[in-house]
Amino acid sequence: MREESGARINISEGNCPERIVTITGPTDTIFKAFAMIAYKFEEDIINSMSNSPATSKPPVTLRLVVPASQCGSLIGKGGSKIKEMRESTGAQVQVAGDMLPNSTERAVTISGTPEAIIQCVKQICVVMLESPPKGATIPYRPKPTSTPVIFSGGQAYTIQGQYAVPHPDLTKLHQLVMQQTPFTPLGQTTPAFPGLEASPPASTHELTIPNDLIGCIIGRQGTKINEIRQMSGAQIKIANAMEGSSERQITITGTPANISLAQYLINARGLHRQL
Structure with missing residues (x-):
């Protein structure tokens, strides 16, 4: 994309739920880069x-x-300018x-369509060049989400993107806390000791997902949803x-930890598609 468009394209750090793509250069190179991104998304x-x-x-x-000081323009x-942009390009624009x-x-x-988006970006760039930002701009920097920790089969895992990654330090700490007592993996509700339940009883949670995101959550031939089932230990x-x-119902069954991990992974897939 950098080579074909001639624009400078930078992508922010990847440990956040959102990443910022910064495109710099003369307007024609910016349009080329935006066109390539829009067609890739399509x-x-x-x-x-x-x-x-x-x-x-x-x-x-x-x-x-966009800097808030330029949003008025x-x-x-x-609302005349935004109305004109919507009408002349056919794209939906929301500030x-x-x-x-x-x-x-x-x-x-x-x-909108990639063509409508490219035309709309052209008009936005023209406005931004005509009305530079006023005063100092404090740029938006997505914050890393607090990483959930999952304990399963005596191992501790942290969630990174869409994957559960084993965490050796947390595992050691977890084993110390458990003082080597047998640990029942998530999803098993058989008590390890008489009268003691090693994992919480199963419960059910319902989620509603827009139709346009469901395909991305299911994945080709169900690969993504099966991956989420395996990683979370939940029934989905x-x-x-x-x-x-315009929406589909998803029912998740398992322990609270299974459910929260399944929810996190489903939301991460949907978010990944929307960005």
């Missing part, structure tokens, strides 16, 4: 739909990070009301699509 949507019962293709969605007097955490920037979400059932509904 390709991902088409691939994720190959297993999905959804028939209508969801739009490509990008979230831009993007909206225009009485967030609040600033992003610990920054003076706001999110501008654009969605996805209800069939209801006519006229």
Whole structure:
């Protein structure tokens, strides 16, 4: 992408639920880079739909990070500029009301076909060049999420992206705390000692997921959902699509730890698709 567009493209650190792609250069190189990104996202949507019962293709969605002092120019007097952008490009444009955490920037979400998005980005760049930011901008920096720790089979794991990674230090600490008592892996409810339950009883939790994200959570031939089932130790059932509904019901059964890990992994897949 860097070579073909001629733009500088940087991607922020990967230990956060969101990563920021910064594209720098003359406007024509920026449009080329945005075009390549938009078409790549469309390709991902088409691939994720190959297993999905959804028939209508969801739009490509990008979230831009814009200094708040420039958002007024993007909206225009009485919303005139944003209305003009929507009408002339066919893209949906939304400017967030609040600033992003610990920054003076706001999110501008654009969605539509790749062609509509590229035209919209062109118009946004023109406005940003005509109205430079006023005062100092405190850039938005996504914060790493506090990493959940999962104990299973006497091992401690931390969640990194979509994977549970063994953590030797936490495992040692965990074994010390357990004082070498037999530890029942998650998902087994047989008591290790009479009268003592080694893991909490199974419970059920329901999640609602938009239809346009379900394909990405299921994965090609169910690979992703099976991976989530294996990693979390939870039972996961996805209800069939209801006519006229834009959402699907997911039922997760297991211990509270199984359920919270399954939820985390499902949300991480959905978030990964949306970014």
